[in-house]
Structures are given as structure tokens and as C-alpha cells.
Amino acid sequence: MGKTASKPAILTAEAVTHYYGQRVGCRSLSLELNAGEVLGIVGESGSGKSTLLHCLSGHLQPTRGTIRYRRNGQAVDLYGLPVRERRRLLRTELGLVFQDPRDGLRMRVSAGGNIGERLLAEGLRHYGKIRSEAERWLETVEISTERIDDLPGTFSGGMRQRLQIARNLVTRPRVLFLDEPTSGLDVSVQARLLDLLRRLVADLGLSVIMVTHDLAVARLLAHRLLVMRRGELVETGLTDRVLEDPQHPYTQLLVSSRLLV
Numbered sequence: 580m581g582k583t584a585s586k587p588a589i590l591t592a593e594a595v596t597h598y599y600g601q602r603v604g605c606r607s608l609s610l611e612l613n614a615g616e617v618l619g620i621v622g623e624s625g626s627g628k629s630t631l632l633h634c635l636s637g638h639l640q641p642t643r644g645t646i647r648y649r650r651n652g653q654a655v656d657l658y659g660l661p662v663r664e665r666r667r668l669l670r671t672e673l674g675l676v677f678q679d680p681r682d683g684l685r686m687r688v689s690a691g692g693n694i695g696e697r698l699l700a701e702g703l704r705h706y707g708k709i710r711s712e713a714e715r716w717l718e719t720v721e722i723s724t725e726r727i728d729d730l731p732g733t734f735s736g737g738m739r740q741r742l743q744i745a746r747n748l749v750t751r752p753r754v755l756f757l758d759e760p761t762s763g764l765d766v767s768v769q770a771r772l773l774d775l776l777r778r779l780v781a782d783l784g785l786s787v788i789m790v791t792h793d794l795a796v797a798r799l800l801a802h803r804l805l806v807m808r809r810g811e812l813v814e815t816g817l818t819d820r821v822l823e824d825p826q827h828p829y830t831q832l833l834v835s836s837r838l839l840v
């Protein structure tokens with residue numbers, strides 16, 4: 580899977596399995612994410628995409644398997660770290676954009692406060708600097724700085740999603756995890772968000788793992804795809820190859836959209 584000798588993968592998952600009681604969330608998933616790469620995870624509803632993403636992003640301890648994150652030339656076992664250290668990583672070097680912005684934002688905290696929180700967690704204490712960074716990030720995600728003191732509940736769906744992105748990117752994470760970033764948004768809002776994401780990924784050199792059930796979104800953003808079915812990996816490859824020449828019968832069904840309507 581695309582690992583080069585000169586650049587070791589930034590994130591490696593080995594045989595990741597998660598059970599909810601008796602129910603399989605995901606099973607025996609292995610993957611590598613290379614620096615600067617966008618990896619898309621696709622599959623129908625209930626195929627285990629979000630479960631895998633939450634395991635990979637450090638938010639859900641797998642029942643079995645290992646996730647290694649490479650930092651300072653060393654691969655660290657994400658769930659082998661002391662909880663405090665893992666939480667610090669989640670607030671700084673890793674970012675997760677939830678499918679529902681209400682899960683990823685503090686709804687009782689202003690837009691500026693939402694962005695500033697991760698800077699505070701990094702130890703920044705200067706109010707003026709935090710506010711100006713928050714303003715800069717609001718501008719970057721195309722939200723008027725006049726809205727800095729407003730609560731996210733007063734924002735539209737697309738604005739909330741962009742605020743979540745700003746909140747995650749303010750600490751310049753190396754890896755960004757996106758869970759259905761455009762779902763629930765109308766088509767023109769989706770297109771604007773996708774443009775923004777493409778620009779940010781390129782400008783910041785982000786490595787991204789993105790879950791989507793929308794193959795058009797996958798085609799636009801992802802270099803490589805991983806297709807899941809019933810918690811397991813069925814096919815992986817470069818996005819164009821998987822979408823234009825799907826090998827597995829399940830992927831063929833997905834591409835013909837029969838499973839995604």
C-alpha cells in the first residue's frame with residue numbers, strides 16, 4: 580500500500596478490530612497513511628467506517644489491534660500512551676471533524692472560544708494572541724470575524740462545519756480525520772466546503788483520513804480508497820482505479836450506486 584522507503588507512513592493500523600458487545604464494528608483492518616496523503620474510507624451505512632475512524636483518531640480504543648502514529652522519527656502506539664499524553668496529542672497533532680458539528684463543537688462557547696480552546700490546551704495564555712489567531716482562522720474558513728462572539732447554535736450547518744475545521748486546524752495538526760464532512764449540507768454548501776478542504780489540505784500539507792458514503796466527495800478529495808463492507812476491508816487502491824475499474828463485486832455495486840441510494 581504505497582509506503583515508500585524514504586517516507587515511512589505517518590499512521591499505521593494493524594489488524595484493528597472493535598466490538599460493541601457482541602456486534603462487530605470493524606474487524607481486522609490494516610492500513611497505512613502516508614504523509615500528505617488523503618485516504619478515503621467508503622462503504623454503505625453500517626459498514627464500520629465511523630468505528631474505524633474513531634479508533635484511528637484516538638477516540639475509541641479498539642478491542643484488538645494496534646495503531647501507531649509516527650512523531651519525531653518514532654512510531655508511538657496511540658493506545659499504549661498514558662491517557663493524558665494521548666489526549667494532548669488529540670488536542671494538538673491530531674484532529675477529528677465529527678459528522679455532527681454538535682459533537683465536535685462546544686455549543687455553549689463562542690466561535691472564538693471554540694477555536695481558542697486548543698491553543699489554551701497548548702499553553703498559550705495571551706488573550707490578544709488567542710483572539711487574533713481565532714480571527715485569522717475564521718477568515719481562513721470564510722466566516723466573518725464579526726461572528727467571533729456568537730454561539731455556534733446561531734450558525735448555519737455549513738458554517739458550523741467550517742468552524743469545526745478551524746477549531747481543529749488552529750494547532751496545525753499533522754493528521755486530520757474527517758467523518759462525513761459534507762453530509763446533511765445542501766449541494767452548493769457542500770461544494771464550497773469541499774473547495775475549502777481541498778485548499779487547506781494542499782496549503783497545510785495535511786495527511787487526511789476521510790469517511791464518506793459519497794463517492795463524488797471521495798473522488799474529489801481522496802488519493803486512495805479503502806472500501807468497507809460489514810466491518811471488513813474488501814478492496815483498496817488508488818481512487819481512480821477503484822472507481823473506474825472496481826475489482827470486488829461489492830465495490831462494483833457501490834460504484835453503480837445501487838447500495839448508496
Ligand SMILES: Nc1ncnc2c1ncn2[C@@H]1O[C@H](COP(=O)(O)OP(=O)(O)OP(=O)(O)O)[C@@H](O)[C@H]1O
Pocket residue numbers: 599602603604605622623624625626627628629630631792
Ligand atoms: N455505539 C454503538 N453501540 C453499538 N453498536 C454500534 C455503535 N456504533 C456503531 N455500532 C454498530 O457498528 C456497526 C458499524 O457502525 P458504524 O457507525 O461504524 O458504520 P458506518 O459505516 O460509519 O455507518 P454510517 O455511514 O451509517 O455512519 C453497525 O452495525 C452499528 O450498528
